Amino acid sequence: MRLLVVEDDPDLNRQLVTALSDAGYAVDSATDGEEGHFLGDTEPYDAVILDLGLPVMDGVSVLEAWRREGRAMPVLILTARDRWSDKVAGFDAGADDYVAKPFHMEEVLARVRALLRRASGNASSELSCGDLVVDTAGARVTVAGNAIKLTSLEFRLLSYMMHHKGKVISRTELVEHLYDQDFDRDSNTIEVFVGRVRKKLGIHVLKTVRGLGYCLSEPDEQA
Numbered sequence: 001m002r003l004l005v006v007e008d009d010p011d012l013n014r015q016l017v018t019a020l021s022d023a024g025y026a027v028d029s030a031t032d033g034e035e036g037h038f039l040g041d042t043e044p045y046d047a048v049i050l051d052l053g054l055p056v057m058d059g060v061s062v063l064e065a066w067r068r069e070g071r072a073m074p075v076l077i078l079t080a081r082d083r084w085s086d087k088v089a090g091f092d093a094g095a096d097d098y099v100a101k102p103f104h105m106e107e108v109l110a111r112v113r114a115l116l117r118r119a120s121g122n123a124s125s126e127l128s129c130g131d132l133v134v135d136t137a138g139a140r141v142t143v144a145g146n147a148i149k150l151t152s153l154e155f156r157l158l159s160y161m162m163h164h165k166g167k168v169i170s171r172t173e174l175v176e177h178l179y180d181q182d183f184d185r186d187s188n189t190i191e192v193f194v195g196r197v198r199k200k201l202g203i204h205v206l207k208t209v210r211g212l213g214y215c216l217s218e219p220d221e222q223a
């Protein structure tokens with residue numbers, strides 16, 4: 001899963017990027033509304049954390065522009081505690097949720113998880129496929145109750161596939177959602193990651209769809 005943080009306060013921006021990266025997401029960040037708008041308009045984010053008070057272009061205008069342009073990713077807005085009118089303006093502009101400043105980072109992380117799972121039609125924070133269970137809240141993976149150790153990139157790949165269970169995901173799409181914009185991307189390495197995750201899981205849920213990409217679905221007898 002890949003996220004965008006748009007926040008002009010440098011300390012808060014860094015704290016958000018660090019916490020979200022530590023939680024296993026690929027994270028890009030912008031410090032003004034214009035740059036944030038551009039990134040959200042050109043890169044395929046799974047969710048965005050958007051401050052409303054931003055230089056150059058304010059957060060509500062950024063959000064309105066994205067929605068007008070058909071960008072439908074979930075957006076969590078950051079508002080000032082005492083400004084109820086900001087929340088109303090934010091929701092009317094197309095926000096999905098908000099957190100008032102100052103906030104606890106755990107709350108932002110929980111709200112982001114909720115936005116991501118709702119966007120993919122999952123009600124529970126535990127995603128499962130056969131014996132495979134991915135606990136998105138604790139970033140834990142088990143197969144038939146046994147814990148599986150994955151690197152953060154492997155977990156990001158599995159989590160993205162679990163959030164899009166049953167859908168064919170191209171290598172290009174995977175690359176776009178696993179790496180931040182500064183990463184030296186190479187779609188060939190995806191094959192290697194998929195191979196490693198398959199081996200660690202030991203069950204055949206991550207399937208290759210020849211010429212199209214990958215699809216995560218219930219294990220079959222090929223395992």
Ligand code: CA
Nearest residue numbers: 008051053054
């Ligand atoms: Ca601000």
